[in-house]
Amino acid sequence: MEERYNAQGIEKKWQEFWDREKLFAVKEDTTLPKFYCLEMFPYPSGRIHMGHVRNYVIGDVITRYKKMRGFNVLHPMGWDAFGMPAENAAIKHSVHPSKWTHENIAYMKDQLKKMGLVYDWQREVTTCSPEYYKWNQWFFLKMLERGLAYKKASSVNWCPSCETVLANEQVINEGCWRCDTVVVEKDLEQWFFKITEYAEELLKDADTLGGWPEKVVTMQRNWIGRSEGVEVDFRITGSDRKLRIFTTRQDTLYGATFMSVAGRHPVIRELVKDKEIIRQIEALSDDPEEKQGVFTGCYAENPLTGERIPVYAANFVLMEYGTGAIMAVPAHDQRDFEFAKKYHIPIKAVIVPENTEGTENVAPDNQAFEDYGILIESGPYSGLSSEEARGKIAEFLEQEGLGKKVVHYKLRDWGISRQRYWGTPIPIIYCQSCGIVPVPIDDLPVILPEDVHISGKGASPLAETEGFVNTKCPRCGADARRETDTMDTFVDSSWYFIAYCLGGNHKVNFTPGLSTGESTPTLHLSQLSYWMPVDQYIGGIEHAVLHLLYSRFFTKVLRDLGLVRIHEPFKSLLTQGMVIKDGAKMSKSKGNVVDPDLLVEKFGTDTVRIFSMFAAPPERDLEWSDQGVEGALRFLNRIWTFIYKNHGVLSIRATGQLKDVSHLSASASQLLRKTHQTIKKVTNSIERDYHFNTAIAALMELVNETLAFSPSDEDEMDLLRYTVRQVILLLSPFAPHFSEELWREIGERHTLCNETWPSWNEDIAKDEEIELVVQINGKVRARTTIAAGLDDETVRESAFGDAKIQELIKGKTPRKVIVVQGRLVNIVI
């Protein structure tokens, strides 16, 4: 055994060993309980960063722990390999995206191995390979058949920097999710996935995501944004045209004093003929701070009162939500209130707070009254509560054919077309005579051509690649053109967790999952039903509504295609915090990055792993500290040195079972107790909430006691061997190479990876003595050591027996005495 702990030599050795022995390559074994541990796969940007390290070490610790607990653990890894940066690199360095991507993957895979992360590499997926993206195309066609994929022209979010369209989820604070560039609107023909078809189920099933952080579930619920209301038709005066609005506040219908429509609402084109008005409407500002409107010259009639009210075009009404038109009730909606004030439109109050004296119509001065209350001036509904009135008015509107109850969602369909090269080609052909023709399933994959010119200017490279664009129509054989947009890369990541189950890139195949009778598909993808759902998913919170919502949607679609049985892909979700340095998120632009390669070179990966897991619980931000890393190395060094110094005693293989422990010295039985307490503490910390920081702290305590212990006879040496053995086992998920090495040094011959996690004995773990705190009026006045497990009366007596306590309560009668088992006695005087 080396005198000094030399991480570099050890780590390489064991990494090669784990790799060679394929210890983490798994098969479906129905006799074992399964555990699917998954981390969000990386984009192969070039190098692993500390955020990845933290994410993947968490998953690796869980994997190793669960394996020791007897689970058949699937822990795969892959590459989210399509995307913009590869194209940017191509433009900047004249290297083909494919070459750039594959070189990055090779380098990063090596980095992952150097971190001691163990994956089933046989199941690796790389989304830019045709074997993989073929299935993106296959899903697209299946969804097309079911009406879940469709093409439409619409106003879309356009990132001028990425020169492509973004889905709504991908616009963060009006900027591009990738580059922050302010997004502009653009009208384009786009392919969409009909995620709205699943809005209700996505919302309802959010209730079943018990293993997810509440915050993420809430964000998804808000994103889906369900609201119940009514659509009501307002007849336009002097026209057959009706203006349909959506409202959730039909109880305020009697208070509508005008209407507002979006600037792009079709009614404007149909009914507004005045050029000057049209010009003004087009000139409306899109500044959200300032409400602006233009009177269209039209009037509409309130279906309940027959009242004639003006119709405005207003800049704050969204064409995309509801019907693009609203009834405006300034007394009870703050936006309408501000608008009415600005344009001197009457404000009519129809709701008053409950318990209001009198029923006089008080128009509000400063702001709208938006709460529910009691209706006034509302014909037959006056006096009702808002809740009652909402129901009754909705029913009345339906009966009279004036409107209907509807549910609207904020969620919109997922636009998946991207005007970029490095992505999955959309398998569609445009034919002059046949129109839009799907590529026949047997012709898949539509291969992304490699010989393209990527200039970064003008149209998408695919559109300029004649050999790709020009094709024959599969139906009529005439000359035709291929779709040149590619798919959003979020399509790739929406099912990669399923690809792992099927064996990775080369083995993915869904066709056997479908029977010939499409209406009742039989399920025989047994691998999928064995592994899914993911038991523990780990990744950043930035995907709260992006990847995590798309994946849920895809899982439901795949279920409806008969490919999986489950309704939700991820049973538990852990969103790890950011890695912070000097108070800011690590980033190149801030210049506060720590390079994992350098760290591993200097300290060894086990030290980095220990520090990352120790410095903060996983869900919180982690403040990086170079000195903290040194502390982690010191911890490992102390264990190493101790085992080195006691090698003679420790290298005799322990049996794992202790002989007679009844006659151990006080210090020895204390160590035995501490050992069992530590096993319990570490196990519970991991099981309860993966709080590895407290698990490692407990281990440090045990190590401190172990190092202070010197055995006095053969039985106590046995105890020491036993304790050291437990320490190594408990440490092994966190510092696997270090532990594996020491495991051999203490005489073990087989790999730690296949060992069983230690268990504790509750009787041994129990303290024999406790320190009893004696309080007077809630203040600590004395401490005394007593035997554990005494009855209340005895505990009480020993409290009163304390000399200091007797002194303090002399001549006074306690009014009350509280005894807390195993903890304290409080005497109230």
Place this chain on the structure above:
RNA sequence: GCGAGAGUGGCGGAAUUGGCAGACGCGCUGGACUUAGGAUCCAGUGGAGUGAUCUGUGGGGGUUCGAGUCCCCCCUCUCGCACCA
């Protein structure tokens, strides 16, 4: 503005159901060993006080024998959503 979360030593962070605040680590102080120490080991370390003791978990109030933990009000910070009718 709305929603969610957080606020504990010099720092990162501990603290089952309300029951010894500050585990563990970093840093710091003193000492040992040493040619040397930015290695290692030992001791100490919330604040005030020579001391008994007092005080202390963002601020204020409350419930309780007892509050970091429960309730009410306020302040600060972080994150998410932001004209969604």
